[in-house]
Amino acid sequence: MTGTQEKKRVFIKTYGCQMNVYDSDRMTDALASDGYEATDSAENADLVLLNTCHIREKAAEKVYSELGRLRVMKEEAALKGRNVTIGVAGCVAQAEGQEIARRAPVVDLVVGPQSYQHLPQLLRDVAQGKRAVETEFAIAEKFDRLPAATRERTRARGVTAFLTIQEGCDKFCTFCVVPYTRGAEVSRPVDKIVEEAARLADAGVREVTLLGQNVNAWHGVGTDGREWGLGELLFRLAEIPGLDRLRYTTSHPRDMDDSLIAAHRDLPALMPYLHLPVQSGSDRILAAMNRKHKADDYLRLVDRIRAARTDIALSSDFIVGFPGETDADFEATMRLVETVGYAAAYSFKYSPRPGTPAAGHDDHVPDAVMSERLQRLQALILDQQTAFNHSKVGATMDILFEKAGRRAGQLMGRSPFLQAVLVDADAARIGSIGRVAIDRLGTNSLFGTLAEPASTSIQESNAVEVIS
Ligand code: SAH
Ligand code: SF4
Ligand code: F3S
Helix, strand or coil, rough: CCCCCCCEEEEEEECCCCHHHHHHHHHHHHHCCCEECCCCCHHHEEEEEEEEEECHHHHHHHHCCCCHHHHHHHHHHHHCCCCCEEEEEEEHHHHHHHHHHHHHHCCCECCCCCCCHHHHHHHHHHCCCEEEECCCHHHHHHHCCHHHHHCHHHCCCCEEEEEEEEECCCCCCCCCCCCHCCCCEECCCHHHHHHHHHHHHHHHCEEEEECCCCCHEEEEECCCCEEHHHHHHHHHHHHHCCEEEHHHHHHHHHHHHHHHHHHHCCCCCEECCCECCCCCHHHHHHHHHHCCCCCCHHHHHHHHHHHHCCCEEEEEEECCCCCCCCCCHHHHHHHHHHHHHHHHHHEEEEECCCCCCHHHHHCCCCCHHHHHHHHHHHHHHHHHHHHHHHHHCCEEEEEEEEECCCCEEEEEEEEECCEEEEEEHHHHHHHCCCEECCCCCCCCEEEECCCHHHHCCCCCCCCCCCCC
């Protein structure tokens, strides 16, 4: 029995990348049409879904410790006569399927990322006492059949939004599970993307981040009947009234084509921040990773992007301790970081993933060596990040106000370079872009002061249109 309340409540806990954040919202929307309302705590939910990540061992293990806690919660609820359904969605669900239910019998439902449109049916199966496991690949169907968010729900989610335009990956980097958990690359059609973006804008969203595991491999037939790449799509989306800012992630260096680079030069709505993972600075390791480009190709690409957009902020991902990585390989990574100069970057110890080619190598790097390398790399990245943030002190930038800040009377906004900026301003400004003079650098954010148009001295031209 589900208790006495009329509406059932669902709590979704999201792990992993932005695509999971997007998918969790889509699941909430699908369940809303099925009579579920979202709640923000597992304790009062009738359905708890873990939207999981399989990218590194730690990420996958977190799921099992959470399932341990949920088992206790489910047992306690049962004593009070309340039934709680526990489901595992996302990339661990896809990778492990039935195995999850074997290892954690508390799980009633396992659903892979391409099957969320089947959630209502799967829940009916569970209600009839079955254990439901669904891990089919049908990405196109997923997008066609998942309902859109209502205007109210979109509004409640804020002024920035994710929009998945491409899913899956055909690149098969030798360390990575994504091609196995998300399947082959599928691009959504232009009209569906434009429709969804327009709906978001209509509900008050000012900034959209286009998502894909390989977002710049997106392609489709454009409104002019020609084959479009991401560059052309961005130009089209920028025409939507109210969409002031566009971003995209994650891109692969091999898919940065000329029209996308041109968009960074010519499209004011495209923000000057680019996450362009390189993983390593060593050609030997890049080859073993199957990245299919050399360190120098990446550096030349960075030069071309910077020639198009001089102030662009770059970020990247790095793996240290890939099997066979020598001191010399690692030093090549450090040199690449020094050469590029990043605004931010994420770095990870290599984690062998079941079923991936690299996991079978026998030249694994000892953990202590990985730790030492990671620490050095992260110290260098932190220095660069601090220098980048510091370089904006004294500048005046367009800030999109997203939400209330930490203290009363303060708002949190984002710079074009994705920096968090805290400003004293009226809550009515949430959802608008204002000129802000950056005064100082705090621990995790910049602090700024509203620069009213009359007194603004623009010290930095960042090619972003002033809206307010
Ligand atoms: N599609 C993106 C990456 C998605 S995964 C790309 O091609 O760059 C996000 C990041 O996790 C990767 O960039 C990589 O740095 C890291 N990662 C992936 N598999 C990993 C593994 N087995 N061990 C450690 N880090 C890994
Ligand atoms: Fe993984 Fe490589 Fe595909 Fe990125 S490009 S998702 S790292 S296989
Ligand atoms: Fe993790 Fe799956 Fe994203 S493995 S990083 S949640 S695509």
